[in-house]
Amino acid sequence: MSRLQVVSGKGGTGKTTVAAALALALATEGKRTLLVEVEGRQGIAQLFETEALPYEERKIAVAPGGGEVYALAIDPELALLDYLQMFYKMGGAGRALKKLGAIDFATTIAPGLRDVLLTGKACEAVRRKDKRGRFVYDYVVMDAPPTGRITRFLNVNDEVAGLAKIGPIHNQAQAVMRVIKSPETEVHLVTLLEEMPVQETADGIGELRAAQLPVGRIMVNMVRPALLDEASLELAQSVPRTALAKTLSSAGLGGARRGGLAERLVGPLLEQAEEYAERYALERDQRAVLAELGLPLHELPLLTEGMDLAGLYRLSTELRKQGIS
Amino acid sequence: MTLDAVRTLDVDPLLDDPKTRIVVCCGSGGVGKTTTAAALGLRAAERGRKVVVLTIDPARRLAQSMGIDSLDNTPRQVKGIDESAGGELHAMMLDMKRTFDEIVEAHANGDRARQILENPFYQSLSAGFAGTQEYMAMEKLGQLRSRDQWDLIVVDTPPSRSALDFLDAPKRLGSFLDGKLIRVLMAPAKMGGRAGMKFLNVGMSMMTGALGKLLGGQLLQDVQTFVAAMDTMFGGFRTRADATYRLLQAPGTAFLVVAAPERDALREAAYFVERLAAEDMPLAGLVLNRVHGSGAARLSAERALAAAENLDAENLDESRIVDQDGGKAGVRNSPETPADSAKSAASDRSSHNPGPSAGSESPDEGSPASDRTDGNDGTNRPAEQPAEQLTTLTGGLLRLHAERMQLLAREQRTRDRFTALHPEVAVTEVAALPGDVHDIAGLRAIGDRLAAGEGPTGAA
Structure with a gap:
């Protein structure tokens, strides 16, 4: 498995759940994973039944066999201030910029900048090493924006290239692209066996491939058991x-x-x-469409008791059984 | 708790009321907002109103069936609807870049408009960064409303990361576009970097310096040119955002929060209900999509599963006994064994003529009886297979039912949590369909369910 695992999917398909289950599965047997949230919804905190995550890496779960899952909710505004402080010692200027609305501008409106900050933070975690030169995290799993926006989100270089031709944002974008387009990264798409999510998955894969981004696996979520043959x-x-x-x-x-x-x-x-x-007939058709995409497929069962922490561990066990480790 | 305890949302009076001019469908992603908006529009049109539906991101086949798959940013009349009540249905799909371009073209003359449209910063901004889609949806709504060509406008909202984005984004974009930052950025461009610079205090030049450092000089320059070119339009942005905001608070507007009976969707719905109240925006009610029901709700999941296990045990017994005395042992205490009736079922099938006693559910047309051999494949006792098959089917039906009842209970719990928090919100439930909706007939069926309000049988 690549070290940066990006999980996308249509809204409502459960991509946060799948990302979390994947982070747990990859942490099994003493590994350490970082689960990153970029859309400020606090979905991870809800899933792990903890209070809202601050902008810091924090241990949220222990995986079977002693592994650890850390989580980080990236706040683009804080990430930018961080960045200013780190590279330019501009903490004070940062505060002044904030007052002017410049931070708001840079993080919510300015083209691509927000995305560079978010992906940049994840890529930094992928490359980070401890004093002994070992990677701090074995894997970084990102709960990414939905399929409709994922290519644009990851392809920050193209987005920013036309705008910031020089300067630190430009350099940052270049560095991010080096990680994202390398074999160190895999983009997985979560779908349901329904027409729209499958269609969106097919479109999304087309776009990712066209942008030369590394497509990983298709995760079919909430698969209902076959009760009638x-x-x-x-x-x-x-x-x-x-x-x-x-x-x-x-x-x-x-x-x-x-x-x-x-x-x-x-x-x-x-x-x-x-x-x-x-429904069975519809699902069979959708499976056929997915099979044609030529990517490894994983199926995760629908948890009839609803999604909770126990369910999350079940899904991660399921992923391990299907060969993810 | 039954649904009686909850206020039922009456959709038809809302749609029929001539004072209702705008219906906004909002909710988190993947809950069927677009379909709901289209179904409401169709229903209102077939009940005699002149309606336009503004959709943001419809499923391809749905868009095709409504004739709005070409993205041209103008409403098209939808064909194939019942116009006998004197109504019309128009529909359009939002093209946000086009909408933004139109604003520019409307407010700037030839050269200047081109200067803006060609600016790289503008191109990125208009092609869909956070907030643009929401802003443009509201902009388009304002335009449609001011043309006063329709009795009713039904709006779908963008698939934002949060359902609240479409309320916040226009203001954010608006306040950015005529905020302090823009004036700072504009200053050097306006003064051409000449003597005027001395009016800029040190703090401000440090600011532009910092921005330039961060973004790269080029981008800053693009932004500055853009800002200079847009100069005349800026007041307009704030004014327009404010006007749309007021339109949303006006008496003719009704918000419908759309959700599915799932934890996350209903949590978003609850946030939204609270937010609308805080903003004085009129909430008509909650549309709860994809609610499941069962005609056999009196049979609990536990009993269904227990019965299915009984049958499994029986099947095992039977196959043992069958081996011994040739299939004569079946279910005790029953004059006609399942084996017998299943055999008669098999003969009914092969003769293409289900007897009146069979009471077959499905019409017999085109039943591929002759192809139906897989059930018997690989067995050397074809005659006994149906009895076992019948038990297998019955067990399957019972497990299916148990699954349905568990789902029902879960949906009920999530819904009760919402109604306990917000008993004042009227609710209409829409029964789940096994497949997707992609034609007018499907939308009509959804409309019927929306208006019926009480959801599927056995759901309450």
Whole structure:
């Protein structure tokens, strides 16, 4: 696995969850990972059931086998002030700039600058070494912006090149691009087995490839269990209701006669089967579309009890089982 | 807690009221905002109003079906709708760069407009950095409203990282564009760096110096040229942002918060409800999309699973007994064993003629009975397969039901959390569809569900 793992996906597909599960999976067996949030939503804190993350690296979870997951919510404004202080000793000027609205300008409006600051911070964590020359983090996992914006977000060089042709922002962008376009980076896309997210995934991969950014894996999230096989689906279309009522009755669900408890279950159960069949067919089509993209596919189960910390560990175990380590 | 405890949002009176002029659909990403906006627009049009729907980022097939897949930034009349009540539906997809360009063109004459449009800083700014899309959506809304050509405007909001962005971004962009920073940047450009420079105090020149250092001189210069060229328009930006903001607070505007019955989506919805109240913006209610129901809600997940396990055990028993005495043992206490009825099912299928007693759910048309051999493949006792198959199917149906009931319970819990926090918010529920919506008929069906309000059976 590459050391910088970027996780993107359409809104609502659970990319924060997948990024967190990936950070946990990669931390297993004594590794240390950093989970980075760039959109200021505090999704990581919610997921790990802790208070809001400040702008500092902080341990938030212990992985099976003694590994550690650190988290960092990057605040672009603070990152810029940091940066000014670090490289130019401009702390005071930074405060004055802030008063003028320049920091706001640079971090929310100025083209690409915000993105350079965010990706720059992640790349710095990837390259950081301790006193003994070892990498501080084995892996950095970034919960990145959604598919629609990911290429633009990562391709900071192109975004900034036309604007800042010289100067520190320009240099920073160059340094970031060296990491992002190298084999040290992989961009994963999270999707659901639904039409729009799959379409967006296909489009996103096209854009990433066109920009020569390293596409990694497709993570299919919230996959529902297959509860009815093909043969059952076919039988459901033609089975006499009386036969079904009797089987339900034999399973202890009441009378099979007309109006009996078991008999009254038949209609609704078959209706649910029909909905299932429709979804099943749609999912099969979407799987086929994904398979054509020619990337490694991972499937993560839908957690019927909702997403919580235990569920997160389950997903990370699932990822390990599927060969991510 | 049942839905009776919650106020139900009546969509039709809202859409029919001639005083309702703008409906804003907002909510976090992936909850069906665009579909909801389109469905509301269609419903209002078919109920006799002249409607325009402003969508931000519709699914390709939905856009195609509405005839708005070409991005030309003007509303197009949607064909194939029922106009018998005298209504019309127009729709458009927002092109934010085009909208920005139009503002420039409207406010600057030929040369100056071109100077701005060609400026690299402008090009990046207009091509979609944080806030531009939100600003332009609101700008377009203002334009549509001022043309006064429609009875009702339905707006979708951009897929922001936070649902609140579209309220904040226009102000942020507006205040940047005519804020202090711009004046500082403008000063040297205006004075051409001549004697006028002495009026700039030391602090300010240090500021531009620092900015130049940080951004690179080139960018600063682009910004300065841009700012100088836009000079006349700046007052305009703030004024326009303020005007749109007031429009959103006006009595003819109704906000609908769209969410799915999931924790994150409803959390965003709750933030939004609070924020709208703080800004004096009129909230009509919450649209809860993709709610699941069940016609068999009286059968709990636990009982369904237990019954499915009974059947598994039976299947095992049966296959053992079948080996011994040729399939005659089935379910006790039952005059007609499942094996028998399944056999009759098989014969019904092969004769293409389901008997009246079969009461088959699906019409028999095109049933590929002759192709249906996979169920029997690889077995040397084809006659016994259906009995086992029937038990397998029934077990599957019960597990499917258990899954549905668990989902229902989870959705119920999330929804209750929201309604406990905000009992004042009226709610309408839209039953989940198994597939995506991408045609007028699908939108119409969503509209019916929106108006019915109480969601799927068994959901409450």
